[in-house]
Structures are given as structure tokens and as C-alpha cells.
Amino acid sequence: MRKQVIKSSLAVLLLFLASFILKFNLLLPLMLVVIFIFLETYNSFKPSGCRFSQLLFLFLVIFAIGLWCFEKSLEIYFIPFVLIPMLVIILWQNLVISLLMILACGFSLGFEFGSLNLIALFFISGIISTVLLVNVRRRSQIIRAGFIAGLFQSLTWALIQNFRVVDGINPLFFFFINGAACGIAVVGFLPVFEYLFGIVTNISLLELSDFNSPVLKRLMLEAPGTYHHSLVVGNLSEAACEAVNANALLARIGSYYHDIGKIDKSEYFIENQKIGVSKHEDLTPSMSKLVIINHVKEGELIAKRFRINPRIIDFIRQHHGTSLVYYFYRRALENEEGEEISEEGFRYPGPKPMNKETAIVLLADSVEAATRALKEPTPNRIEQEVQKIINNKFIDGQLDECDLTLKDLEKISGIFIRLLTSIYHSRVNYTQETRANNHHKPTKEDSHQ
Numbered sequence: 293m294r295k296q297v298i299k300s301s302l303a304v305l306l307l308f309l310a311s312f313i314l315k316f317n318l319l320l321p322l323m324l325v326v327i328f329i330f331l332e333t334y335n336s337f338k339p340s341g342c343r344f345s346q347l348l349f350l351f352l353v354i355f356a357i358g359l360w361c362f363e364k365s366l367e368i369y370f371i372p373f374v375l376i377p378m379l380v381i382i383l384w385q386n387l388v389i390s391l392l393m394i395l396a397c398g399f400s401l402g403f404e405f406g407s408l409n410l411i412a413l414f415f416i417s418g419i420i421s422t423v424l425l426v427n428v429r430r431r432s433q434i435i436r437a438g439f440i441a442g443l444f445q446s447l448t449w450a451l452i453q454n455f456r457v458v459d460g461i462n463p464l465f466f467f468f469i470n471g472a473a474c475g476i477a478v479v480g481f482l483p484v485f486e487y488l489f490g491i492v493t494n495i496s497l498l499e500l501s502d503f504n505s506p507v508l509k510r511l512m513l514e515a516p517g518t519y520h521h522s523l524v525v526g527n528l529s530e531a532a533c534e535a536v537n538a539n540a541l542l543a544r545i546g547s548y549y550h551d552i553g554k555i556d557k558s559e560y561f562i563e564n565q566k567i568g569v570s571k572h573e574d575l576t577p578s579m580s581k582l583v584i585i586n587h588v589k590e591g592e593l594i595a596k597r598f599r600i601n602p603r604i605i606d607f608i609r610q611h612h613g614t615s616l617v618y619y620f621y622r623r624a625l626e627n628e629e630g631e632e633i634s635e636e637g638f639r640y641p642g643p644k645p646m647n648k649e650t651a652i653v654l655l656a657d658s659v660e661a662a663t664r665a666l667k668e669p670t671p672n673r674i675e676q677e678v679q680k681i682i683n684n685k686f687i688d689g690q691l692d693e694c695d696l697t698l699k700d701l702e703k704i705s706g707i708f709i710r711l712l713t714s715i716y717h718s719r720v721n722y723t724q725e726t727r728a729n730n731h732h733k734p735t736k737e738d739s740h741q
Contacts, residue, residue: 394418438475517563546607553591
């Protein structure tokens with residue numbers, strides 16, 4: 293809390309100093325300080341990866357455009373009212389942040405230039421465009437939202453003017469063009485803001501989910517067992533994220549890529565090995581450990597080579613945290629009796645998961661592999677295995693850096709148990725005699741049909 297007070301105080305001083313030097317309304321810094329204090333105090337409303345500096349940059353962009361328009365005595369319809377609301381909702385998918393930015397932009401510009409019309413236009417068009425772009429998945433949705441926002445801008449201006457007919461070019465047409473142009477501009481500038489802010493949007497995520505992409509195609513052809521494992525982990529992670537209000541799409545796509553480091557040495561991982569054949573039989577536990585742990589580094593290198601978004605690379609780096617490679621650590625203890633074996637030497641380098649999505653993928657990755665290894669995966673055994681693994685990860689401190697609560701873990705556990713039971717439940721083993729006895733014999737009624 294002390295850090296928050298210090299940050300807030302510095303923000304107040306800097307912004308009021310800027311307002312004094314640049315001679316603009318004091319409401320501008322006040323609005324920004326309110327947003328800053330709100331975000332720092334109530335972290336639950338703050339989306340993952342969102343920084344105050346990013347919001348400040350977007351705010352100053354629209355404020356500078358508005359200031360330029362008034363200095364040049366340009367008409368009000370030259371201000372891109374929905375540009376910032378559209379960018380904010382697409383980048384962070386957070387209604388609270390979007391609403392705060394709409395209010396900040398509208399009130400600051402409205403009071404700065406003494407125009408209540410600005411507030412009305414910002415608020416109505418901003419709310420409409422924001423609602424239309426919640427969970428946006430296609431670029432065409434952005435353009436459509438821009439056209440619809442333009443219609444509402446025209447309608448709002450018509451209501452403000454009491455539908456009076458204006459001589460010459462009707463400004464209603466320009467308000468409509470304003471909204472449409474904002475939609476097109478957002479489509480063009482979106483990749484730039486994704487790169488600058490290090491954010492991956494739903495649109496980019498869906499592009500990464502293309503199974504014909506070079507990386508996923510290699511994974512499918514060269515490590516088919518890992519590919520199937522990644523799909524199941526993706527389904528588990530997506531369902532769990534939906535239950536705890538995390539980014540389900542991000543978790544699913546991150547799951548697809550989390551094990552791409554296994555491509556080059558796929559035969560060393562159990563899901564790709566033939567029954568009874570293991571490459572590790574010819575290696576010492578220490579060498580086997582190096583091969584297993586190295587898939588994280590290899591995956592990161594492959595991802596960077598193909599310029600995959602840093603948010604996806606986080607899943608590759610964090611999906612094991614600093615977990616112990618227990619099997620080979622135990623083998624080392626058995627084979628090298630009398631020698632001191634360091635547990636730290638058999639742990640992944642980390643880092644531990646930093647957010648809900650990467651933490652859920654870590655859990656899903658572990659429970660899927662363990663459940664698949666069960667000889668008789670009955671519902672009861674699956675439940676015990678899932679709860680044991682989640683408890684072990686919690687006790688081992690792998691979830692210390694993320695904001696998952698105990699209630700979240702309970703929900704996640706329930707989701708995993710339900711889905712894994714439906715995937716890996718034991719089939720009834722019908723004997724030849726049972727199948728023969730149950731074979732359908734024609735009855736008298738059947739012979740007449």
C-alpha cells in the first residue's frame with residue numbers, strides 16, 4: 293500500500309506540473325490520477341499485462357488530436373471518438389478499463405474545451421463500440437463496429453441539434469465516416485500496438501491456432517504423441533480458465549505451443565515412444581535429465597526463430613516452473629548410492645508461472661500426463677491423481693507467483709476430473725463368450741420386418 297501511495301503522489305505532482313506548464317484544464321491530471329489509483333488499489337479489475345503508462349499513452353494520443361483540432365478550428369467530427377475505446381477493449385478485453393478511458397477522454401476534452409457535446413459523443417459512441425468488440429475474434433468485426441459506432445455518432449449529433457437541417461454538407465455524414473474510418477484505422481494500427489505493448493489479442497491468437505502453421509505442422513508430423521497431448525492440455529486449460537475468469541483463448545493457444553521444444557528429440561519423451569522401447573535406457577539419469585529439461589530452452593529458441601508472440605513464449609518457459617524431474621532424480625539416487633545428489637540439479641530452470649493462464653497450463657500438463665499413465669483410469673483413481681498433483685504443485689511453491697486462489701484451485705480440480713474422466717475412463721472388457729451371448733439373434737417379429 294505504501295508503494296501505491298508513493299506512486300500516486302508522484303503521478304499527482306507530475307501531472308499537475310504538466311497542466312501548469314502546458315496551461316490546460318486541471319481536470320485532465322485529476323482524471324488520470326483517479327484511474328491510476330483505482331487500478332493500483334483494485335488489482336482484480338486490472339487486466340493481465342496492462343500498465344498505467346500504456347493507458348496514459350493512449351489517453352495523450354486522443355487528447356493531442358482533440359487539442360490540435362480545436363487549435364486549427366476544425367469541426368468536432370474530426371476527433372476520432374471511438375479510436376481509443378476500440379483499441380482498449382481489443383487489447384485488454386476489460387470493460388472496466390474501457391469505461392474508465394471513455395469517461396476520462398470525454399470529460400477531460402469536454403471540460404477543457406467547454407463542450408458537453410464532446411462528453412455525449414465520447415460516451416455513447418464509446419460504449420457502443422466497446423460492447424460490440426467484447427471477445428472480438430475477426431478483423432471484420434472491428435470494421436463493422438466502426439460503421440455502427442458512426443451511425444450512433446450521427447444519431448447522437450442529430451439529437452443534440454434537434455434534427456435541424458443544416459445548409460451545405462450535412463455533418464451527420466461526416467460523423468458516420470468518422471466512426472467507419474476509426475474502425476479501419478484500428479485494424480491497421482492494431483499490430484503496431486500489439487508490438488509496442490507486448491500484447492497478443494484474440495485476433496492474433498486465432499491466427500496462431502492455425503494447424504497449418506510451420507511450427508504446429510512440424511509438431512504434428514515429428515512428435516504426434518506430443519501434438520495429441522498438447523490438444524488435450526489445451527482443452528483442459530480452456531475449460532479451467534473459463535471457470536476462474538482467466539483468458540481461456542490465450543491458455544488454449546499457449547497449450548498448443550508449450551511443448552514445441554520436444555520436436556527435435558521427440559523419441560526421448562514417453563508420449564512419442566513405442567511400447568517397451570526407451571532411449572533413456574542407454575543414458576545415465578543425469579544425461580536423461582538434461583535432455584528432458586532442455587526441451588524448454590529448445591522450445592523458446594524455436595518460438596523466437598518463428599517470431600511467435602512473447603505472451604506465447606511465456607507458456608513455453610513457465611509450463612514446468614521449477615518443478616523436480618522426479619523420475620530421473622529417483623533413479624540417480626538409486627544408481628549412485630553413497631554420492632550426494634543435488635535436488636536443485638534435477639529441477640527445471642523456471643521461471644514459475646506468473647499469471648493464471650500459465651499456471652493452469654502447468655497443472656493441466658501434469659495431470660494429463662499422469663492420468664494417461666494410469667493402467668486402470670477409474671473415476672476414483674483419476675480424482676485422486678488430479679488432487680494429488682495439484683496439492684504437490686501447491687506445496688512445492690510452483691503457484692507462488694500467480695494469483696490463483698484456493699477456491700480457484702478447487703474449481704480447476706473439478707474441471708480436470710470431469711474432463712479427464714470422460715477422456716480416459718476404463719472401458720468394459722467384453723470377453724468373446726460375452727460378445728457371443730449378447731449377439732443379436734433374429735426373433736420371430738424380426739423375420740417379418
